Amino acid sequence: MGRLIPIAIEDAGGRAGFDLEQTAHRPHHLGHRDRLRSRAAQAMGALPDYELLELYLFRSLPQGDVKPLAKRLLDRFGSLAGVLGAQAEALKTVKGVGSQVALDLKLLQEAALRIGRAEVARRPVISSWSALLAYAKAALAHQPREQFRVIFLDKKNQLIADEVMNEGTVDHAPVYPREVARRALELSASAVILVHNHPSGDPTPSSADVDMTRQVVEATRVLRISVHDHLVVGREGVASFKALGLM
Numbered sequence: 001m002g003r004l005i006p007i008a009i010e011d012a013g014g015r016a017g018f019d020l021e022q023t024a025h026r027p028h029h030l031g032h033r034d035r036l037r038s039r040a041a042q043a044m045g046a047l048p049d050y051e052l053l054e055l056y057l058f059r060s061l062p063q064g065d066v067k068p069l070a071k072r073l074l075d076r077f078g079s080l081a082g083v084l085g086a087q088a089e090a091l092k093t094v095k096g097v098g099s100q101v102a103l104d105l106k107l108l109q110e111a112a113l114r115i116g117r118a119e120v121a122r123r124p125v126i127s128s129w130s131a132l133l134a135y136a137k138a139a140l141a142h143q144p145r146e147q148f149r150v151i152f153l154d155k156k157n158q159l160i161a162d163e164v165m166n167e168g169t170v171d172h173a174p175v176y177p178r179e180v181a182r183r184a185l186e187l188s189a190s191a192v193i194l195v196h197n198h199p200s201g202d203p204t205p206s207s208a209d210v211d212m213t214r215q216v217v218e219a220t221r222v223l224r225i226s227v228h229d230h231l232v233v234g235r236e237g238v239a240s241f242k243a244l245g246l247m
Helices: 032-045 049-061 067-077 080-085 098-121 125-140 179-186 207-221
Strands: 002-012 016-021 149-151 159-167 190-196 226-233 237-240
Touching: 016 179, 032 049, 032 125, 049 067, 049 080, 049 098, 067 080, 080 098, 098 125, 098 159, 125 149, 125 226, 125 237, 149 179, 159 179, 179 190, 179 207, 207 226
Parallel strands: 190 226
Antiparallel strands: 002 016, 149 159, 149 190, 226 237
8 A cells, every 4th residue: 555645735714634645656746846936936937827826825735736726726717817806705616725825815916906006106197007007907807796996196197096986796886976076076186087897808888888987077077177088997908988089
């Protein structure tokens, strides 16, 4: 009979336990972590997504082979961005993901969002448009429900605040133009950028999106607050009302 090797697995409650895997040979993953760390130290940018995710999971699950888990996560959510953007409860539906792994993955997403937000806040939004688009996509592209956000800007077009105004269903988030105008006044904002997502993945603006945008423009115009743009975020990209000639 071969030697019994303990393999660490995290249960749905986030507790580490052990399965006894019977094998007559040295498991292939022994030494793999050191090899992967060595490759990462030499050229981290060259690692495929599953190995980058695997390397991060080493910290959540300090024992065992986590490569299958990294691949299951990518298969389930489609991409590294999809994994990080997934809700914690959705992550825990993947075999091997418990509360600790889910929390660690959400921590990584929050760090990435804060870095992106800092890039946007560092200089006028108009001159850092690509950073704003990247931030909007990271924040919203993989949200399972529609979310309506407003980016409030000062007279120099620098970020004052980025706030979630409403969350809704898979295809609708209620928007109240007067609330947008009221909040802009509270923050002494000179301009706003509207942002919302389409959980379907297609960022093409709907007729309802167009009507809502016109209402917000009208509500803020009398207060001399400009609506610079309305961005619609989907997994397939970001649509700009201004670029599409819709405002």
